[in-house]
Amino acid sequence: MTALDRTGVNRAYADFIATFGSVLFAVSLFVVWGLLTLVGVVVDQGKDFPTYVASYGAPLARSIVRLGFDNIYHSPWYVGIVALILTSLTVCTFKRVIPARLPRLHPVAIEKIPLHASFEADGDEAGVRERVATTLRRRGWSIRERAFGGVEWTFADKNNWARRGVLVAHIGFVIIAAGTTMYWARGFSGDTAVLTGQAVRVPQTGAILRLDRFAYKIQPILTKSGMVYQPIDYVSQVTVTGNDGVPRTLTVRVNHPIDVDKTLYYQASYGFGVRFAISHNGRPDLERSSRTLFEGDSIDFPDGRTLSYERFVPTMDRRSGLPAADPRVNDPGAILRASVDGQSVGEAVVPLRTWIDIGDGWRVTPQRYVLYSGFQYRYDPGIPLVGIGAFVLLLGLLISFYVLPARLFVRVDRAGAQRWRVGVAATTVKGYDVFEQEFQKLVVALRPG
Amino acid sequence: MKTPLDEVLMITALGSYVLAALALLVYFFSREEWLRLFGAPLAVLGCAAQFAQLVVRFETTGIWPLLNLYGSLSLFAAMAVAIFIGFAIRYKLWFAGGFVLALAAIFLAYGITWNEGTMPAVPSLQSYWAKIHVPIVVSSYAAFLVAFVFSGIYLVKYYAERAFEGAPSARLATNTGAAFPPGATASVSLRRDTPALEAAAAHGNTVAAWFVALPTLAQLDIVVYRAIAIGLPLISIGIITGAMWAKEAWGAYWQWDPKETAALFSWIVYLAYMHLHTRHAWRGMRTNWVSVLGFVSIVFCYLGVNIWISGLHSYKV
Numbered sequence: 001m002t003a004l005d006r007t008g009v010n011r012a013y014a015d016f017i018a019t020f021g022s023v024l025f026a027v028s029l030f031v032v033w034g035l036l037t038l039v040g041v042v043v044d045q046g047k048d049f050p051t052y053v054a055s056y057g058a059p060l061a062r063s064i065v066r067l068g069f070d071n072i073y074h075s076p077w078y079v080g081i082v083a084l085i086l087t088s089l090t091v092c093t094f095k096r097v098i099p100a101r102l103p104r105l106h107p108v109a110i111e112k113i114p115l116h117a118s119f120e121a122d123g124d125e126a127g128v129r130e131r132v133a134t135t136l137r138r139r140g141w142s143i144r145e146r147a148f149g150g151v152e153w154t155f156a157d158k159n160n161w162a163r164r165g166v167l168v169a170h171i172g173f174v175i176i177a178a179g180t181t182m183y184w185a186r187g188f189s190g191d192t193a194v195l196t197g198q199a200v201r202v203p204q205t206g207a208i209l210r211l212d213r214f215a216y217k218i219q220p221i222l223t224k225s226g227m228v229y230q231p232i233d234y235v236s237q238v239t240v241t242g243n244d245g246v247p248r249t250l251t252v253r254v255n256h257p258i259d260v261d262k263t264l265y266y267q268a269s270y271g272f273g274v275r276f277a278i279s280h281n282g283r284p285d286l287e288r289s290s291r292t293l294f295e296g297d298s299i300d301f302p303d304g305r306t307l308s309y310e311r312f313v314p315t316m317d318r319r320s321g322l323p324a325a326d327p328r329v330n331d332p333g334a335i336l337r338a339s340v341d342g343q344s345v346g347e348a349v350v351p352l353r354t355w356i357d358i359g360d361g362w363r364v365t366p367q368r369y370v371l372y373s374g375f376q377y378r379y380d381p382g383i384p385l386v387g388i389g390a391f392v393l394l395l396g397l398l399i400s401f402y403v404l405p406a407r408l409f410v411r412v413d414r415a416g417a418q419r420w421r422v423g424v425a426a427t428t429v430k431g432y433d434v435f436e437q438e439f440q441k442l443v444v445a446l447r448p449g
Numbered sequence: 450m451k452t453p454l455d456e457v458l459m460i461t462a463l464g465s466y467v468l469a470a471l472a473l474l475v476y477f478f479s480r481e482e483w484l485r486l487f488g489a490p491l492a493v494l495g496c497a498a499q500f501a502q503l504v505v506r507f508e509t510t511g512i513w514p515l516l517n518l519y520g521s522l523s524l525f526a527a528m529a530v531a532i533f534i535g536f537a538i539r540y541k542l543w544f545a546g547g548f549v550l551a552l553a554a555i556f557l558a559y560g561i562t563w564n565e566g567t568m569p570a571v572p573s574l575q576s577y578w579a580k581i582h583v584p585i586v587v588s589s590y591a592a593f594l595v596a597f598v599f600s601g602i603y604l605v606k607y608y609a610e611r612a613f614e615g616a617p618s619a620r621l622a623t624n625t626g627a628a629f630p631p632g633a634t635a636s637v638s639l640r641r642d643t644p645a646l647e648a649a650a651a652h653g654n655t656v657a658a659w660f661v662a663l664p665t666l667a668q669l670d671i672v673v674y675r676a677i678a679i680g681l682p683l684i685s686i687g688i689i690t691g692a693m694w695a696k697e698a699w700g701a702y703w704q705w706d707p708k709e710t711a712a713l714f715s716w717i718v719y720l721a722y723m724h725l726h727t728r729h730a731w732r733g734m735r736t737n738w739v740s741v742l743g744f745v746s747i748v749f750c751y752l753g754v755n756i757w758i759s760g761l762h763s764y765k766v
């Protein structure tokens with residue numbers, strides 16, 4: 001490397017430190033971080049392109065998908081901005097926070113500090129100094145004395161330990177970031193739906209989850225704006241077989257997940273699978289009738305014909321033939337949609353155990369429903385770290401906001417025979433205004449008489 | 450028909466807030482001491498009635514009353530008034546009470562429009578976390594409301610000073626220094642931070658004199674800082690307890706749900722406030738604008754997300 005290259009590298013390094021060590025730059029990063037966060041609030045996340053087109057129009061929808069705003073929190077922008085903030089945090093800690101919050105003892109020009117006062121005191125120098133030190137000690141200040149260039153200085157500190165509050169807050173944020181990264185590196189999550197009486201194998205863990213029974217409770221309540229059907233409880237009785245091969249019967253409810261080999265399973269949703277009886281020209285088609293369909297599933301027929309089971313209707317309004325508001329199963333039906341070559345040719349609400357003809361001799365009867373329970377599962381090894389980080393961050397915030405470290409600089413100069421002029425200045429980590437009243441009281445206490 | 454006790458208490462609270470707001474608003478402009486003596490106890494009465502109402506509602510229904518907008522806005526108004534009363538007593542700030550109480554009354558009245566009667570909680574809200582997370586988050590919003598009011602007063606005084614800077618009297622302004630004990634010399638330069646207003650007041654300008662009687666800009670700024678220093682840790686605890694609850698209810702401590710992310714946005718705004726406040730050149734007008742923006746983001750997070758954006762946190766029935 002030539003000397004010129006080295007200068008270039010040094011200059012780039014200096015620029016990097018100056019930029020990333022600036023609080024205003026950090027705040028600019030916060031602004032970008034905030035704006036990206038807001039994008040995710042406003043733009044529905046994880047939807048497909050047609051949904052965005054329907055909501056925002058094609059040109060905007062294209063930009064949303066192209067810029068990754070449909071999954072903003074996992075986009076390079078978002079990860080990048082958090083990485084920049086962490087870099088800035090690290091640089092700032094060494095460049096600014098430590099020098100600003102943990103300054104060495106050094107002499108100051110007392111009159112240049114906005115919070116300063118001076119008064120005269122009689123006696124010998126040692127006596128005057130001792131009086132000042134004793135008064136300060138009595139008020140909880142810890143005293144250190146140092147000489148600089150032959151001048152004796154008295155430094156008094158209050159809450160010196162709390163100068164580290166910012167460091168604690170910053171470390172908390174770094175720990176949270178580390179915990180989150182652990183999930184990305186080693187954790188997993190997923191969801192699965194299990195029909196009553198059936199079992200699924202969780203691909204990531206190999207655990208087998210069998211749904212023995214699912215029950216829900218919905219209570220109709222007459223409110224001021226009409227009848228509301230309030231869900232009260234969802235309960236899944238499951239038999240789970242984990243790594244040890246021993247089946248266990250457990251109950252999963254909302255707010256009460258179960259833990260199987262450190263992976264947690266949560267009650268997430270429920271729904272209705274439907275068994276169909278299908279016949280062709282009067283002859284039962286056993287193969288097509290053998291499946292239980294989930295909402296959204298479909299059955300294919302020859303000639304590009306498809307029948308999809310769109311949604312379960314727990315209670316039908318027989319008069320209008322439309323779904324009623326009551327989500328409890330009273331008079332059930334299913335919304336079925338027929339398509340040909342992907343083009344919808346009709347949709348109908350079909351009561352259970354009644355048939356519809358979809359053409360070409362095919363007759364479909366939604367026979368009976370089977371409840372299913374939807375589970376989410378998640379293994380997150382970063383949780384303890386995130387928890388510790390949150391605690392540390394909070395501690396840092398509380399120390400930074402509620403404990404005010406202050407430093408007094410005291411200098412005693414001769415003002416005449418046996419007369420001394422005592423100069424006192426105060427600094428705090430939060431400027432001068434917050435300490436003004438206390439400083440005034442202190443000066444009153446320090447003055448002789 | 451007999452009015453239930455909780456409704457009586459609610460009417461008492463709202464009525465007290467409206468009267469107290471009117472009295473303290475007039476006090477703000479007139480400085481008539483009797484108005485403060487009339488408004489302050491009414492504010493205390495309204496606040497006490499609100500807390501009593503929440504307790505009565507819980508006692509009579511057995512349902513935690515904060516799980517819909519009616520209950521949570523009610524606590525928000527009560528906490529904003531409670532925090533303000535704490536500040537007013539500690540730092541002698543009753544002059545600003547009219548604004549806080551007017552906002553509390555508006556939010557409370559709006560909350561009442563969401564009263565749907567007694568409703569049991571949906572399964573995901575049936576958790577002890579509801580008893581911890583909701584009051585903390587709502588209290589943080591309340592602290593930010595108090596900060597917002599003082600930022601508003603700060604900014605009005607700040608711009609009044611700018612407006613008076615061009616006035617002839619401003620050129621005669623002197624910085625006489627702070628009142629200090631006799632025998633001690635001192636310069637606390639920040640004390641006199643509106644010299645143009647002071648000069649105009651000395652020349653008999655009543656508007657300027659009225660502004661000068663308000664706390665100094667530095668003092669107002671400290672009040673805002675203190676209110677945000679209550680709100681920011683509270684919203685942090687709120688986000689953390691929310692994450693713990695989410696982990697139990699939905700399976701992941703962070704789901705990027707619109708409500709969570711809106712709260713994160715507000716957290717970032719107030720974090721920016723705190724960082725800017727450490728810089729001398731930014732402390733003051735600019736940080737107070739950030740505080741105003743912060744409260745706008747809180748209103749969006751609190752009401753905007755519930756009403757306009759559907760997600761796991763939309764408790765609308």
Ligand code: HEM
Nearest residue numbers: 022023026085088089092096097100166169173400723727
């Ligand atoms: C993102 C998470 C962060 C958190 C939670 C955080 C938290 C805090 C807190 C609580 C304070 C004390 C404020 C006060 O006492 O009023 C503070 C101060 C400070 N922070 Fe941060 N901070 C973060 C990021 C950053 C970044 C990225 C930088 C990089 C420049 C930075 C630099 C500073 C500086 C320089 C101070 C003031 C030190 C002083 O002058 O006394 N912080 N921070």
